[in-house]
Amino acid sequence: MQDVPSLVAAAREGRPRAVARLISLVEGASPQLREVMAALAPLTGGAYVVGLTGSPGVGKSTTTSALVGAFRRQGRRVGVLAVDPSSPFSGGALLGDRVRMSDHASDPGVYIRSMATRGHLGGLARAAPQAVRVLDAAGCDVVLVETVGVGQSEVEIASQADTSVVLLAPGMGDGIQAAKAGILEIGDVYVVNKADREGADATARELNHMLGLGEARGPGDWRPPVVRTVAARGEGIDEVVEALEKHRAWMEGRGVLAARRRARAAREVETLAVMALRERIGDLGGDRRLDALADRIVSGDLDPYGAADFLVEALADG
Known part of the structure; x- marks a missing residue:
């Protein structure tokens, strides 16, 4: 495990090795990625x-x-x-x-x-x-x-x-x-x-x-x-x-830069949220609820959109 606060401090000092390690944590989707992003947020x-x-x-x-x-x-x-x-x-x-x-x-x-x-x-x-x-x-x-x-x-x-x-x-x-x-x-x-x-x-x-x-x-x-x-x-x-x-x-001068950065942040949040949902859906691969919905689609009892609604509700309910 990397010492994230020390890495961030070293990166702020311009040490290339620290910057390289932080980007490697990002590329590798490290379990410490959330800690890294939280530490960087006030500095960006x-x-x-x-x-x-x-x-x-x-x-x-x-x-x-x-x-x-x-x-x-x-x-x-x-x-x-x-x-x-x-x-x-x-x-x-x-x-x-x-x-x-x-x-x-x-x-x-x-x-x-x-x-x-x-x-x-x-x-x-x-x-x-x-x-x-x-x-x-x-x-x-x-x-x-x-x-x-x-x-x-x-x-x-x-x-x-x-x-x-x-x-x-x-x-x-x-x-x-x-x-x-x-x-x-x-x-x-x-x-x-x-x-x-x-x-x-x-x-x-x-x-x-x-x-x-x-x-x-x-x-x-x-x-x-x-x-x-x-x-x-x-x-x-x-x-x-x-x-x-x-x-x-x-x-x-026209507030366009701030608007672009807000839109960029919103897209990033949306992308991360969709990735998290996909992971949760992937975890349902052997779940009986997903199999049951698939059976109802095959039998004609339910359409795919209705099944997707059921699935989203199930994920929201935990």
Whole structure:
């Protein structure tokens, strides 16, 4: 058993080993997880959470690394949560993001953690919200969450970040993909990376046009900017940071940031409650009440919705 108060205190001092142990407790769904979350709760709320998403190959890891450098030049402590897809065979992950961000490995003001999705869809790992909470409590000013390479439906990052950055690149059909449901709705800042390639101007024009065709915006509403970068050379990164700061200021001025964080907390509570209910239902696998309901459905005496109502009532009654 880990000494949770000591781990939390060490993490607050910026000791990477303590942060690593806390995130490992989160990932492993440790019996001490409730104690960890209770200890972290009063220490959270200070980090600005930025999500980066986009198709495979657009340069998410390179852009993330460049953003880390930009924020560090401002003197900010940065946490990075890089989510990699799990192997369907071994269950492990390549964790290639750690390789691409090796320039920051020796910087005590940067903490980089790779997480495997472990089969969870949506572009993030199931434990990502709690891992972000650990980095927040550990004193990170900015937490960058990099998703796996996602398609038009895997846009969970929009519900987990204060600001969502969508990366695109010329020559990858991203202009068409951006028009599909899910992509245009989640971006607060759009980045056309690899802007030194042919077609970058066209991609940026298409994206601006599609954003203009989106839902009507009032005079003070946020219009997502489109920033061009060559992340491998650090070009345009300062402009991305400027766009992020403008979006944060806009959210704080209109109460949007607080509303997003409340909604995020509500979704987290709902997810945990549903998981707890599923575990309780699983415990009823050999329960005679569940078998009796199944028999009544098969005989036509009861429909599945009515049976589900009976089951929920039984769980509520304990």
